[in-house]
Amino acid sequence: MSASPWPALKALAAQQGSLRQAFAADPARANRFRTTACGISLDYSKNLIDDSSWQALQQLAGASKIQPVLQAMLAGNKVNNTEQRAVWHMMLRKTDVSGLALDGDDIGAAIADCRQRMTALVSRLHQGEYTGYSGKAITDVIWVGIGGSLLGPQMAVEALTPYHCSPVKLHFAGNIDGAVVSDVVKQLDPATTLVFVASKSFGTEETKQNALALRQWFKDHGADADAIARHFWATSSNIKAAAEFGIVEQNILPMWDWVGGRYSLWSAIGLPVALMIGNDNFAQLLKGAEAMDQHFIHAPQAENMPLTLALLGIWYINGFGCQAQALLPYSHYLRLLPSYVQQLDMESNGKSVDINGQPLTDATAPVIWGDAGTNGQHAYHQLLHQSALAVPADFILPLTPAHPLTDHHQRLAAHCFAQTQALMQGKTLQEATAECLAAGMTAEQAAALAPHKVSPGNKPSNTLLLPELSPYYVGALIALYEHKVFCQGVLWGLNSFDQWGVELGKQLSGPIYQALAGGDASLLDSSTQALIKAFLQQKNQ
Template identity: 85%
Template sequence: MSVLPWPALKALASQQGSLRQAFADDPSRAERFKASAMGMTLDYSKNLINTDNWQALQQLAEQSQIKPVLNAMLAGDKINNTEQRSVWHMMLRKADVDGLKLDGEDIGAAISNCRSRMTALVKQLHQQEYLGYTGTPITDVIWVGIGGSLLGPQMALEALTPYHFSPVKLHFAGNIDGAVVSDIVKKLDPATTLVFVASKSFGTEETKQNALAIRQWFKDSGADSAAIAQHFWATSSNVAAAAEFGIVEQNILPMWDWVGGRYSLWSAIGFPVALIIGSEHFSQLLCGAEAMDQHFIETPFSQNIPVILALLGIWYINGHDCQAQALLPYSHYLRLLPSYVQQLDMESNGKSVNVNGHALTAATAPVIWGDAGTNGQHAYHQLLHQSRLAVPADFILPLKPAHVLTDHHQRLAAHCFAQTQALMQGKTREEATAECLAAGMSAEEAAALAPHKVSPGNKPSNTLLLPELSPYYLGALIAMYEHKVFCQGVLWDLNSFDQWGVELGKQLSGPIYQALAGAPTDTLDSSTQQLIAAFLAQK
């Protein structure tokens, strides 16, 4: 299927009714629009859907290429057609990888070997058996990466804070802003610091420059090449480049070309997570993701959580012309999830041509944004409730807290559920007026203030309940959003696994960097020339 029936979708969307009235008319609505898997529950009843249009969306999924493309992906076909690569990140979280082969290579053995090496290194560091070049145990690890090599481990470790127990401290160096590395190294001792460079190509500018700066820090402390080799590890597919940098081959964990950066948490990119929460808990992260994989692969579309979320996204983006999606985790530990899903969704599906290079006629990925509740309620929720913009929202709540302040958690849940109710039902002019009068205002005062208190309602939302925020359920949650993005990419007929748009800015930064170092600027546009001149003048 190369083109979705956009006019029919828009026609269906134009027939929307009142959510408040829909709930009043149908006491069973919440039960009918609910799906469950692995103890997780998705309530999608507060969406602008009814039996007829939801059936139409379900038929759209059934008639689409989701199943065939999924089967091709699982078979190892090169569905990343612009780079001629397979897409096999799901294999990285399989418990049983024996016999996995791709293009004649024993992938199962390679995955097992990588897992064993990660586990061994974690054990060495935890037991203070890994010694630095002065014979002192390693106390700190600097993880150097950017994009998927950074966002995944950062988000996962933030989410799993209650599971932290490592005696080794971890420091993330991502942005090329020199303040990042400078602030990290001034607190550390090279003799007790291990450095992990995470870059598939070992050529990503930000990662390479940060690694070079840290290597120079070692040299400035008196470390020679042998000492640097002892303190530097990498995960990369470019062994030659890593070796040229000074990293010995036995300290290089593999990355495969069939793993995209934003899907790489399950690989050696997850090493920081294993280091801080332990290898057993990291295995539980993989187990949760694999369980969601099985739900996605085996469950009929009518009860398939990733498919349901994908269809709702299509419904709002292409039927209702919504351009944004709010991701609102009611969990302090999940506060980095919106940033993670930003890359997952927007880098995957922010495209303007289909798999064959032909121009798409409709919008694709939404702008993803959000923050942890209840912080957002005192900020941008104002826009969600009273703006004319329609922003569908995902609310996520772990049912069991990771702390003993149970009343806090009960209040947090109350706010989460109240926000979805308020978005759905709103507040009418009559209700606002009655509220003002009940507060003791005169009729004239109530008439003046009431319009400002009106909320239109009919704002859609999903509520996802997790039993708890454990490694297992975090793995399931991440995999759920991966599969949602995959389904939408198939429905839009685009390649979700390349990111050529990222390359242009990188290419253009080279000549500009040379110009900032004194090269001629006459080939650049006048605005860029002006900005360079201002930078040089200040310098």
Template identity: 75%
Template sequence: MTASLTALLKPLAERQQPLRQLFAAEPNRAARFSAKACGITLDFSKNLLDDSSWQTLQQLAAQSSIRQLCQQMQAGAAINNTEQRAVWHTRLRQQDLQDLRLNGEDIGAAISACRAQMATLIDQLHQGTYLGYSGKPITDLIWVGIGGSLLGPQMAVEALTPYHCSPVRLHFAGNIDGAIVSDLTKQLQPETTLVVVASKSFGTEETKQNALALRAWFSAQGADKAAIARHFWATSANVQAAAEFGIVPQHILPMWDWVGGRYSLWSAIGLPVALMIGNDGFNQLLAGAAAMDQHFFNAPFSENLPVILALLGIWYINGFGCQAQALLPYSHYLRLLPSYVQQLDMESNGKAVDRRGQPLSDVTAPVIWGDAGTNGQHAYHQLLHQSQLKIPADFLLPLKVAHPLQDHHQRLAAHCFAQTQALMQGKTEQEAYQECLAQGMTAQAAAELAPHKASPGNKPSNTLLLDELSPYHLGALIALYEHKVFCQGAIWQLNSFDQWGVELGKQLSTPIYQALKAKGDAQFDSSTTQLIALFRQQNR
């Protein structure tokens, strides 16, 4: 494989024909550049691709370590080489768990036991048989976590709102901003509230401080040690730390080293999703992801949805120098998907060295951003259409919706499709001029306004159509983006499963916190010292 993807792809990108010409030359282009799997259709015809560039990209995939790393991942090899850990999140969603062992441990039995424990708790909460310390049923559950322990379940719970069937209300506490826990404790009662603390290490600062604040809230309301133990659960790999906090062993759901936080939705981190949509619904979420796994593992690269998306992303990052990608779900329920994919993509592949620790010769990972359509059309689509930036975009739309307002959905779909068409074809200055004349403007006025109304077009996009936004289809969609990120990491030859870059800020926050609490002079750079002084001044 070439040492520099940029050196390979940039000359091809510079020779690429405009999209208008590509569509004019091939009336059947959309059919040829489309693929479908697991109830998801990908139309990637509005990309700056011709036969030559597409063939080069597929050769890039064939020459990469994608297949090799897939085999190693499935075999339980430590492909997370900097932490010497296996990467087995795909095992969490498979149905057949027999003979599933890793380093001598019966992983299949552990996963089955965890699923059974989750199912029992959820049944008790749904049936009102899990009683609090005063004998009343639980009415509210607070999920305390951050990062992968929050973004995945929060996004999935929101996405599957039409499938909610829980009598228990769900609340998320993630950020260390005290306003979150403070607001929650004003509206809830400890005697009917269950708290689940999600932290692999049980030492993550934000999660631990929120858990401590909630425990103090229980104590202030008269709950004793036994009562608190009744109301607190955890999902963690550090059983000892959870027990020292006051959580009894039978209330601790397992986490494993072979599951990274941003890939953990399929584990006990998915408890909030299972709570809200029921155990059967959660099993459908797992089934959709498992189906996408099989598609990814077995489909040829030319028809493989994760591989196609991965190659297109690399094409724009290393060929065209694009530094951002918009993720635009035309679904109110999918509005948190961009935030989820931000972590999945940027934390996984935002790296500067390869798997061996050597500097990478290419830029990796785009800035992911976006929001639900059509809100974005009235905010930042102006930049997508008329700026000099080229920002590839993924448009997502469920074909079938649960609500009865079909005219709304038709209008929403019309906007989605129109945006991809407008980005592709644009509007020339001559077309804008003729349009102004047709509206009754004088030739001079039309000539003056036309440059402002023209759009360059030739802006690439993918359109992903879900048959419907069900638990199954959401599971497949999430797994699709997981595998896309995995493929890009394989092609860039980096480790997509560690995140050492987040450690420095955590380390530096400790002495700064101590300085904020202390009365003496802080010894930092002049900017940090000044900021600390201003904070102290306002918080005497």
């Protein structure tokens, strides 16, 4: 797009009227602003759009490079231009990977081999055939990773709790805070524990330090090099570093440079999910994601669910100036989804330059936050309803519960739908006053209290309905947000697949660590020097 579309978008946004009035004037509005994909239903009728603005957004999409970039990505072109990498995570969930080749490498064979090795390992663990150095069967697995190597599998394992079928217990260790590893190993026996280190470079500080601590834990319990080799696995592209750590090559599953960490759930990074829900259910997770891929690739523009969500996000960020988005799953099992999407969205599109390194003219990714409903209703929903801030929200509800408490689920659904209605219609001063009078207040009392009960309404939301929280639909839901982020990145003209911004803090932590260990801090700024001094004073007491 040669000229910036944002001024026109902002002018159009300023013309939007009342959602309450829009519903009153158009009884069919909910049917017109609705779409389905892979069994998931999206109601986007409670958004600040009319036929004119929605047509303008569709025109924006049509004039964009979404289709050319998508086709380039599918062809294996290096759409991650700053790192000169292809972006092929969609290939990891294809049912048929035969014939897939990239830069002369038989990627299909590599994916199939990785799947077979994952399946075999999960089967051995489930059947008690994998034994430790003492001859006892493995009873616990510690997954060591951070960022995309942790958030994806941890979220999916939680989401699919009702499908857990593993006799082996799973423990996650991510943060470099020593409390994490210390707490994990307290109740475990190294003789029956398997450690899986997930790091593409095998040099990520948090992962490496936690792996070293766990290796020392084994040594402290008398394990030798052969025992450690038996109890440690890895997924990494740096086989040399993993081998130097003490992991034998047959215990190293591959990672490829065409898979970014936040898109890696579908690879060997998904092993914890396969371990907990079984190989067949993990295959269904991949199948759901693949189905959403096919919808995204082939669905007409006006019916394309990822594109619809992307356009609505663009509309609020660049048209209305919204800086945040709430992700509100009405499911206890999906409580980690907001954290997962935080990384997916904010690490992908939190950029200030375009794909050519030129400054962007407007904001990009929003601040993503949220929690499981109904907990949030008793906390931050107050801000959603009555604050002057406009925070678009995605409500997500599985229609069929994974438990027998059907009345609980009916009440949960009632709260979910009521929140979207309340955000849309609000409560006027007249309605609040009438409510106070009906409660027996005097006119004077009602006049004093009513303004505090007013909610402005006109707050936008989407509602996503899943038939159930099964592996298939969880896979489709995750892929839906992946493709939404991709579309928005193309619309903003940026590279969604690098994350150079996370590097600076890592670089600066090295000299600071040396200073905390007694090194020279004189070249650091005065604030950092003072913080180091406070740390050392407490440490040396």
